[in-house]
Amino acid sequence: MLDAAGNGTQAPGVRAVSTPAPQSGFAPWKDKTKPPIVRFENVSKRFGNYTAVDNITLDIYEREFFALLGPSGCGKTTLLRMLAGFEKPTEGRIIVNGKDTTGMAPYERKGVNMMFQSYALFPHMTVERNIGFGLRQEGMAKDEIAARVAEAIAMVDLGRFATRKPHQLSGGQQQRVALARAIAKKPRIMLLDEPLGALDKKLRNHAQFELMRIQESTGTTFVIVTHDQEEAMTVASRIAVMDHGKLVQVSTPGEIYETPQSRYVAEFIGEVNLLEGKVVNIEGGAADIAFAADGTIFKTRSIDGLAKDQQVWLALRPEKVRVSLDKPTDCPNSVAGKVVDIGYLGSITHYHVQLPSGQKMTALRANAAHAVERTVNWDDDVWLSWPSEAGIVLTR
Amino acid sequence: MRRWYLISIPYIWLVVFFLVPFLIVLKISFSQTAMAIPPYIPVLDLSRGIDGLKDFFSHLSFDNYRFIFSDSLYINAYISSVKIAAIATFLTLLVAYPVAYGMARAPKEWQPTLVMLVILPFWTSFLIRVYAWIGILKKEGLLNLLLMNLGLISEPLTIMNTTTAVYIGIVYSYLPFMILPLYASLEKINPSLLEAAADLGSPPIRSFWQVTFPLSLPGIIAGCFLVFIPAVGEFVIPDLLGGSETLMIGKTLWTEFFSNRDWPVSSAVAVILLLVLVIPIVLFQRSQQTQREAGA
Numbered sequence: 045m046l047d048a049a050g051n052g053t054q055a056p057g058v059r060a061v062s063t064p065a066p067q068s069g070f071a072p073w074k075d076k077t078k079p080p081i082v083r084f085e086n087v088s089k090r091f092g093n094y095t096a097v098d099n100i101t102l103d104i105y106e107r108e109f110f111a112l113l114g115p116s117g118c119g120k121t122t123l124l125r126m127l128a129g130f131e132k133p134t135e136g137r138i139i140v141n142g143k144d145t146t147g148m149a150p151y152e153r154k155g156v157n158m159m160f161q162s163y164a165l166f167p168h169m170t171v172e173r174n175i176g177f178g179l180r181q182e183g184m185a186k187d188e189i190a191a192r193v194a195e196a197i198a199m200v201d202l203g204r205f206a207t208r209k210p211h212q213l214s215g216g217q218q219q220r221v222a223l224a225r226a227i228a229k230k231p232r233i234m235l236l237d238e239p240l241g242a243l244d245k246k247l248r249n250h251a252q253f254e255l256m257r258i259q260e261s262t263g264t265t266f267v268i269v270t271h272d273q274e275e276a277m278t279v280a281s282r283i284a285v286m287d288h289g290k291l292v293q294v295s296t297p298g299e300i301y302e303t304p305q306s307r308y309v310a311e312f313i314g315e316v317n318l319l320e321g322k323v324v325n326i327e328g329g330a331a332d333i334a335f336a337a338d339g340t341i342f343k344t345r346s347i348d349g350l351a352k353d354q355q356v357w358l359a360l361r362p363e364k365v366r367v368s369l370d371k372p373t374d375c376p377n378s379v380a381g382k383v384v385d386i387g388y389l390g391s392i393t394h395y396h397v398q399l400p401s402g403q404k405m406t407a408l409r410a411n412a413a414h415a416v417e418r419t420v421n422w423d424d425d426v427w428l429s430w431p432s433e434a435g436i437v438l439t440r
Numbered sequence: 441m442r443r444w445y446l447i448s449i450p451y452i453w454l455v456v457f458f459l460v461p462f463l464i465v466l467k468i469s470f471s472q473t474a475m476a477i478p479p480y481i482p483v484l485d486l487s488r489g490i491d492g493l494k495d496f497f498s499h500l501s502f503d504n505y506r507f508i509f510s511d512s513l514y515i516n517a518y519i520s521s522v523k524i525a526a527i528a529t530f531l532t533l534l535v536a537y538p539v540a541y542g543m544a545r546a547p548k549e550w551q552p553t554l555v556m557l558v559i560l561p562f563w564t565s566f567l568i569r570v571y572a573w574i575g576i577l578k579k580e581g582l583l584n585l586l587l588m589n590l591g592l593i594s595e596p597l598t599i600m601n602t603t604t605a606v607y608i609g610i611v612y613s614y615l616p617f618m619i620l621p622l623y624a625s626l627e628k629i630n631p632s633l634l635e636a637a638a639d640l641g642s643p644p645i646r647s648f649w650q651v652t653f654p655l656s657l658p659g660i661i662a663g664c665f666l667v668f669i670p671a672v673g674e675f676v677i678p679d680l681l682g683g684s685e686t687l688m689i690g691k692t693l694w695t696e697f698f699s700n701r702d703w704p705v706s707s708a709v710a711v712i713l714l715l716v717l718v719i720p721i722v723l724f725q726r727s728q729q730t731q732r733e734a735g736a
Contacts, residue, residue: 130635150638157639164636168654177650178640229640 070281071296072105079142081106081233081265082127087136089122089289096122098289099136106232109259109266111276113312114286120269123286124235127267128158140233151181157231161238163222165210171197171221172206178229196228199258216247227258234259236268240275252278273313277301285309301361306440310359317360317405318438323352331437333358335379337401343376343432350437357438362408364434367395367420368427375429381405383424395420397428462714469707470500480703504708513692514709518716520687524603524678525671528610532618532667533660535611540622540659541652544629555623558616570609570680577605577681601683609677614670618663625659626652658731665724673713689713 072078080103089097097119104110112120125131127138129150137146145153157178165174175196179189197206200220210218219239226234239255240248256279259266270276276283277297284294285308293300293309304310307318321342325332331346333356342358350356372378379399387394395407407428420426471480482499485492508514543554561569576582577600584596599605629652637647675690682688689709696706 128639130638149643150635151641151643154641158636160632160636162630162632164630164632166633166636166651177637177642181641181646225636225640 070107072108073103073282078105080104081108081141082267083139084123084127085137085139087123087126087133087138089119089126089131090134095289097126097133100289100291102284102291102294104265104267106265107263109256109268109279109281111280111283112267112269112286113273113276113283114271115312116271118286119289120271120286121237122289124158124237124267124269127233128156128235129153155232156235157226157229157233158235158237159222159226159239161241163210163218163242165218165221165225167210170207170209171202171213174210174221175225175228178225192228192230196224199227200224200254215242216251219243219251223255223258227262227264230262231264233265233267236266238269238271241270241272248275249278255279277313285312303436304359304438307357307359307438310436310438315362315406317362317365319358319360319403319405319435321356321358323350323354323356326350326352330432333437337399337403340379342435344435344437345433347437347439350439354439358435359438360405360430360435362394362406363392363410364430365405365407366429367397367407367409368429369420369424371427372429376432377435378427378429379405380425380427383420383422383426386420386422395426397426465707465710467500468703469504469711470502471704471707472499472501472503473702473704478703479701504704505712507705508708508712514689517687517689517692518712521672521674521689522716524606524686524688525610525668525674528607528614528671529618529664529668531607532611532614533664536615536618536622536663537660539615540619540626543619543623544626551627555620558619558623561616566613567676570613570676573605573609573612573681574600577608600681603682603686605681605683606678606686606688609681610667610671610674613677614667617666621662621666622656622659625656625662629655658727661727662724665720665727669717669720669724672717 082102082104084100084102087097087100088095100119100123112123114120122131126133127140129145129148129152133146137144139145140153140156145156166177169177172193176189176193179192184192197203200223202217202220202224205213205217205221210221213221219242223239236255240251243251252275255266255268258264259279266279268276268279277300280297282294282296283300285292285300287308293305295303300309300313304313304316310316310318319333319342320336321333322336323331324334324341326346329346331344331350333342333344334340335342344358366372366375367383371380381397381399383395384398384404385394385396387396391411393409393411395409397405397407399405405428468480471482473479474481482496484496488495539558543551543558546554574581578584579596579598579600581600583599584593587593588596599608633651633655634644634647637651638644642650673690674688675694678686678688678691679694682691693706693709693713696702696709700706
């Protein structure tokens with residue numbers, strides 16, 4: 045967990061801001077008059093006793109890059125496969141483009157195409173034949189097929205490999221063939237099931253930006269399934285976090301990171317310090333929380349529906365927590381602790397601090413300038429502090 | 441050195457039990473019939489030294505081969521054997537494909553059991569199983585009894601001692617050899633390929649011809665060769681189930697050897713049969729080779 049979260053903390057903070065320009069101001073989900081391109085209506089899917097998808101209602105809008113994010117077994121792939129037509133919902137309806145598609149076979153669903161996790165390239169066909177497969181099913185004229193195939197091949201930069209068979213290609217090239225094969229159909233909705241799961245990290249980063257480029261240039265609605273929160277943060281306009289077949293939160297990457305609605309989401313996306321406590325005072329937009337370990341009062345922003353004496357968790361992102369050797373005077377919140385571990389990553393440093401109660405907290409410092417304060421070392425007694433607007437109160 | 445010993449064992453086996461007997465048959469095919477034991481001349485007599493050896497070679501000739509090619513009986517028997525084997529192979533494929541397809545699509549935990557059931561008949565002697573078909577196919581046999589009791593026919597069908605019975609026998613006997621390679625290649629097909637085909641707009645039947653069938657070709661080729669090659673030389677099935685109209689080279693060979701006691705001619709028949717079969721065997725080896733290379 046530490047490692048996964050450790051990876052996460054750096055990227056989302058940085059990448060969430062670098063979402064490409066055309067996406068900014070793009071928020072069709074806020075427009076109540078705009079019809080969604082995909083609507084899941086109380087959709088459930090059960091396999092025997094096992095409920096894979098549990099009463100999900102979700103709208104996805106045109107031109108969105110929508111990510112379904114969650115650990116394996118959370119139902120995200122089942123949800124995507126129902127949209128593609130490979131699984132039939134046990135209950136509920138799936139409406140695409142205003143049309144109920146619930147009972148339709150995959151081959152009857154025009155305008156919806158999928159890129160498979162295993163790529164599912166036809167091993168007996170060349171790259172060209174693979175990409176042209178979907179077009180041949182439509183009974184398209186030969187020269188038109190050739191033109192569309194050439195266009196798709198150019199889009200994914202596979203010109204030199206057009207006459208090769210899939211087994212003669214590298215993993216990254218196969219991934220691009222799979223993408224081109226679905227794109228060649230010019231779908232309105234493109235489904236991607238863990239499309240980059242088999243690629244190594246460096247290639248994956250490159251492929252993520254390529255996906256975003258293609259999504260923007262074609263204006264296609266992308267629905268991607270991934271278990272990689274960093275990937276979801278990078279590519280998506282909105283993320284649906286799933287757990288045990290249910291939607292936990294559907295928001296933009298920024299909102300998911302900055303204002304998670306539950307401990308599950310806070311911990312799944314990036315790294316977080318969770319301080320358990322009890323609400324002792326609510327005043328205006330602020331709340332006082334008594335730390336469960338020692339009764340220290342934390343001042344923070346309040347949220348709607350918060351009640352006195354309610355058990356809550358204060359979620360603090362490590363980069364919002366400051367480490368200092370002396371007790372800060374300018375900060376309303378601080379706790380004392382001892383440094384147990386330091387992770388120096390060059391650009392940033394992680395400080396793992398143990399509180400007297402035994403709980404560990406992580407603080408993160410960007411090594412932007414030469415340290416103004418004295419360097420913090422192992423076993424130093426330190427103070428962790430944060431402003432009242434840094435944390436977020438979670439009730440579940 | 442130790443490795444050489446290990447490799448040499450199968451080679452010695454092949455030399456002693458295949459190459460040497462074949463060379464003996466080849467030699468006999470160049471000899472002449474004689475009322476003697478063994479029933480042919482020349483017999484190599486090394487006691488006479490070089491003269492004996494010269495005498496031996498001077499008596500060898502292609503007469504038997506000339507005889508075989510001048511008599512349409514043999515040529516017809518070869519053609520008819522290849523034809524019957526080819527048709528039987530095709531029929532076996534038609535029966536085996538749905539079976540193998542069903543096996544490959546069956547739940548994973550059932551598949552080993554299904555494979556077991558396919559090879560189960562091998563636990564009973566081949567000869568006994570072919571004999572059993574006589575009881576089924578004869579005029580007052582089980583099949584006719586069943587069809588007549590069901591009221592489907594009023595007169596018993598004549599299947600026994602016809603080429604139809606031979607087809608039934610070959611299809612039955614060689615079915616596992618067709619099913620197993622077909623199953624092996626069908627089972628390897630990633631189910632997501634069919635999903636991808638469907639997703640790209642191909643209905644199930646088209647997906648079968650565009651994806652499943654071409655990907656099962658290696659299994660089809662292997663299965664067809666495994667059935668065709670032994671079926672050409674088949675003797676037991678046409679002998680027990682076929683009638684006088686069924687002309688197959690295996691039967692001709694048997695008659696030549698045991699009824700006519702013409703060892704040289706029957707040896708020549710056997711040598712030609714082998715040459716006829718070398719072509720499909722080489723083709724089979726080739727296809728296996730290219731498959732291995734494609735897989736690597």
